[in-house]
Amino acid sequence: MKPDIAQRRAGGKRRTRVAGLGARRKPARLRAAGEAGAVMRAPKVDLGGLDQFTGYVVRRAQVWIFQDFKRALKDLDVTPAQFSVLKIIAANPGIAQARVAEALSIERARLVQMLDRLEAPGLISRIRSAIDRRSHALHLTGEGARMLERLEERIEEHERNVVERLGAKGKSELLRLLGPFLL
């Protein structure tokens, strides 16, 4: 059984046994906290070992990194997902939508809208294939290529923020550790 937060807070070495429902000589506020109808006050929240679960830690790191990405690129208005699509198209000129979706594990139905938003400002082009008329060949436009360059500059700055927390050696260690998760 876990002692209530107020008890732990008031406790320290002085506390030898955990209070049940019976009152102690603590101030009413502290005595009540943890009992039904009382709320925890100011003290820091106990994560309860959550930070020992890989999923929790990786998720928090991912959120931090994406927020910093967003902040570093806010005036260019490009999301991490959009950036990854641009990179794939740049590296594979003429690639079909289904291949991009596959490579990034984006639903191809979802990719349609993503490409709409890259095509509208003229960053990419969709051209019906002459070979397989079901599919579209994707290419970066000149504007798209210039945009990608601008993005990469900003992302360098962002990566420096990440490496600041990771250490230069830390980044390569991290990439090595997480390699097996890239399906």
Add this chain to the structure above:
Amino acid sequence: MKPDIAQRRAGGKRRTRVAGLGARRKPARLRAAGEAGAVMRAPKVDLGGLDQFTGYVVRRAQVWIFQDFKRALKDLDVTPAQFSVLKIIAANPGIAQARVAEALSIERARLVQMLDRLEAPGLISRIRSAIDRRSHALHLTGEGARMLERLEERIEEHERNVVERLGAKGKSELLRLLGPFLL
């Protein structure tokens, strides 16, 4: 300038210069790929260095881990986020909603619905605080505590899957590396 995928594919050492728009003596299919209106065929997609960006790698790892979590707990129907809420409440009996939201970086407006879904099946209780009548004291019910135990068993299995890819030493390294991102 990046050569088109078909060219790279057909290339190898034999290729010394990249084709412009002019035709070469390749089969029409390969020659066309990468030009406007042609699509890339079967060869593996080039990630174009995406796997050197921390954000990409961490994101892919996070998705993998959450999918495995979901798979391992599918019959219990609990998401990673719900699990984290249960853990926080278990570790901080009587905690107020706003503190939980803060600790997990969930919008408190969003937490309302999450708690609704934990309260409905009787896993947690919300009790209006006698001390500060604006807030609710959150507690795990008996059923909630039992559920949490069952969850932890399943999550052990899930964590083993993760460690299988990370290595036992890898997990502790990972937690150490990502520690600085836990705000």
Add this chain to the structure above:
DNA sequence: TATTGTTATACTCTATAACTATA
């Protein structure tokens, strides 16, 4: 029959704003 791009639907999540009741 299978695949490609597309539309549509439902559910989840994020981000805000605003309201109420309390402090």
Add this chain to the structure above:
DNA sequence: TATAGTTATAGAGTATAACAATA
């Protein structure tokens, strides 16, 4: 004035299903 819980809304993301054109 500020905070806690709540409701509402809009935008993204995820997950499916279905359809027309094409292979």
